[in-house]
Amino acid sequence: MVEIGGIIQQLKAELSPFGARLVAVSKTRTAEEILPAYDAGQRIFGENYVQEIAEKRVGLPSDIEWHFIGHLQSNKVKFLAPFIHCIHTVDSMRLLKEIDKQAMKEDRIVSCLLQVHIAREETKFGMNSRETLELLNDPLLASLKHVRITGLMGMATNTTDEDLIRQEFRSLRNLFDAVKTGRPGFTELSMGMSSDYKIALQEGSTLVRIGSSIFGERDHSLSK
Numbered sequence: 431m432v433e434i435g436g437i438i439q440q441l442k443a444e445l446s447p448f449g450a451r452l453v454a455v456s457k458t459r460t461a462e463e464i465l466p467a468y469d470a471g472q473r474i475f476g477e478n479y480v481q482e483i484a485e486k487r488v489g490l491p492s493d494i495e496w497h498f499i500g501h502l503q504s505n506k507v508k509f510l511a512p513f514i515h516c517i518h519t520v521d522s523m524r525l526l527k528e529i530d531k532q533a534m535k536e537d538r539i540v541s542c543l544l545q546v547h548i549a550r551e552e553t554k555f556g557m558n559s560r561e562t563l564e565l566l567n568d569p570l571l572a573s574l575k576h577v578r579i580t581g582l583m584g585m586a587t588n589t590t591d592e593d594l595i596r597q598e599f600r601s602l603r604n605l606f607d608a609v610k611t612g613r614p615g616f617t618e619l620s621m622g623m624s625s626d627y628k629i630a631l632q633e634g635s636t637l638v639r640i641g642s643s644i645f646g647e648r649d650h651s652l653s654k
């Protein structure tokens with residue numbers, strides 16, 4: 431078995447020609463599993479569950495950049511506001527306003543990505559492109575000083591059909607290109623997981639979210 435540190439180095443080498451960065455998805459993993467990745471130089475870690483990330487970060491180095499990639503309820507935002515660097519899953523103005531409010535209390539600015547629904551599956555969260563544009567063009571946005579919308583996030587259909595995955599990533603890339611004009615800080619395109627990150631890189635991803643390829647398969651009996 432290749433060690434976690436070796437896998438991190440390998441992934442970094444793979445991402446570097448694309449100028450993309452790695453979000454190591456550490457949901458369900460213990461601090462003991464995370465530290466070898468950290469020791470190999472990995473600093474960006476992604477988590478899905480508010481309680482899990484809040485507990486876990488206490489025992490880990492403070493220069494870790496935590497990204498939240500799970501579905502986020504408004505009433506949980508206050509637990510993330512003191513430390514979260516980036517929230518990938520903003521899917522409404524209501525949620526964005528709550529992040530702004532809680533980040534203001536902490537005197538922080540939180541990076542936010544708008545989650546766009548690109549997959550065929552009904553179950554995936556996210557806005558459609560019309561809702562995304564509406565949010566980006568909402569005049570209210572200018573008054574939110576403690577959030578910064580830095581890009582878009584999407585998840586492709588869970589399928590072996592690579593053409594479909596590519597089409598879905600490409601549709602997100604096209605939306606990204608259309609809206610980034612005139613928005614200087616709009617630079618991030620979060621797409622690609624263990625099974626499809628190679629396609630995502632080819633389609634312009636700047637942040638790939640990889641869990642099982644680094645840490646092994648998750649024990650589903652433990653995941654919430």
Ligand SMILES: *Cc1c(COP(=O)(O)O)cnc(C)c1O
Nearest residue numbers: 455499623624639640641642643
């Ligand atoms: C779990 C998760 C990932 C990582 O998935 P792997 O298949 O383990 O790489 C990426 N993005 C989101 C939103 C996730 O929930």
